[in-house]
Amino acid sequence: MSKVTVTAPANIAFIKYWGARDLDRAIPCTPSISMTLRACCSRTTVAFEPNAPGEDEVRIRKSNGELKEPDAGFRDRARQHLDRLRDWAGRTGRFRMATQNSFPSAAGLASSASGFSALTLAAVRAMEQDASPAQLSVLARRSGSGSAARSVMGGYVRWPSNGEEGAAEQLAPADHWDLRDVIAIVETSPKKVPSREGHRRAPTSPFFETRLDHMDDRLEGVQSALMEREMSTLGRVVEEEAIELHLIAMSSRPPIFYWAPETLAVLSAIRTWREEGVAAYATMDAGANVHVICPASDEPRVAERLDRLSAVHEIIRDGVGTGPTFEPDHLF
Numbered sequence: 001m002s003k004v005t006v007t008a009p010a011n012i013a014f015i016k017y018w019g020a021r022d023l024d025r026a027i028p029c030t031p032s033i034s035m036t037l038r039a040c041c042s043r044t045t046v047a048f049e050p051n052a053p054g055e056d057e058v059r060i061r062k063s064n065g066e067l068k069e070p071d072a073g074f075r076d077r078a079r080q081h082l083d084r085l086r087d088w089a090g091r092t093g094r095f096r097m098a099t100q101n102s103f104p105s106a107a108g109l110a111s112s113a114s115g116f117s118a119l120t121l122a123a124v125r126a127m128e129q130d131a132s133p134a135q136l137s138v139l140a141r142r143s144g145s146g147s148a149a150r151s152v153m154g155g156y157v158r159w160p161s162n163g164e165e166g167a168a169e170q171l172a173p174a175d176h177w178d179l180r181d182v183i184a185i186v187e188t189s190p191k192k193v194p195s196r197e198g199h200r201r202a203p204t205s206p207f208f209e210t211r212l213d214h215m216d217d218r219l220e221g222v223q224s225a226l227m228e229r230e231m232s233t234l235g236r237v238v239e240e241e242a243i244e245l246h247l248i249a250m251s252s253r254p255p256i257f258y259w260a261p262e263t264l265a266v267l268s269a270i271r272t273w274r275e276e277g278v279a280a281y282a283t284m285d286a287g288a289n290v291h292v293i294c295p296a297s298d299e300p301r302v303a304e305r306l307d308r309l310s311a312v313h314e315i316i317r318d319g320v321g322t323g324p325t326f327e328p329d330h331l332f
């Protein structure tokens with residue numbers, strides 16, 4: 001039996017994956033661009049017992065170290081992914097896995113990108129298979145979490161890189177630009193409508209076609225601003241893009257509202273701070289929390305100001321990271 005532990009980070013998309021050509025296989029309508037994080041991570045241990053019979057064991061490790069049974073939805077999704085990985089490797093045997101998030105799960109932050117990236121890397125290594133980063137990206141995507149395809153790489157990542165079924169590709173390593181993401185937690189309950197349902201409804205928005213029309217220009221704008229390290233150009237487009245995702249969600253049939261009143265309070269405060277000379281730009285995923293992107297030099301001011309807002313429950317200070325790592329210590 002071999003046992004492998006991987007820590008894999010979450011990522012924050014500058015250009016979002018929203019709307020799929022094939023939802024089950026997570027084939028997106030348009031490419032996305034993200035920054036891999038370093039503090040918000042999933043740590044996952046996988047043990048593989050070749051030829052052993054029985055169902056795969058899926059557990060969650062609590063912050064006090066105890067292992068507990070996950071809910072049925074999580075357990076089934078993890079087992080389905082383990083089945084796919086076993087088929088891919090052409091192996092028979094039983095997996096045992098446990099996973100833990102570094103960020104508070106009550107914070108309503110997406111953990112599937114980090115979780116499925118960690119699970120994919122650990123299971124492939126536990127079966128003693130070799131896979132390139134591109135193969136790992138495609139395997140992680142097959143979990144149904146498209147954003148997991150980006151979390152197998154560090155720094156700044158584009159997915160898919162060529163052809164809609166392609167893998168993610170690193171645009172620049174983490175040391176290219178020390179950007180920070182100060183996450184303002186305004187809502188602690190899990191999101192009401194999962195991303196999967198958001199993807200499904202996106203094409204029903206009358207504005208979805210318009211989004212597709214200008215997507216090439218926006219991708220080009222974000223990619224070149226990233227390469228040139230132009231904060232104000234990047235920030236402006238990233239903020240527009242996040243607002244557009246929510247515009248599409250709010251105009252889908254039936255509509256989805258992810259924002260809370262506190263989301264608007266944070267967005268409004270950020271606009272004021274920019275007028276005062278703070279380089280801070282907002283982006284939001286399928287939830288009410290606000291990710292504030294800023295250069296390292298502005299992070300202390302951004303964090304201090306967000307902390308003082310009554311709309312903000314807590315903040316998480318994160319930044320660009322180098323990607324998944326294999327760990328010597330296991331969760332069980």
Ligand code: DP6
Binds near residue numbers: 015017110146147148
């Ligand atoms: C709004 O289908 O990857 O975060 O599986 O729930 O993580 P999960 O979502 P996924 O869609 C991501 C939606 C998004 C935008 C993005 O990260 O690109």
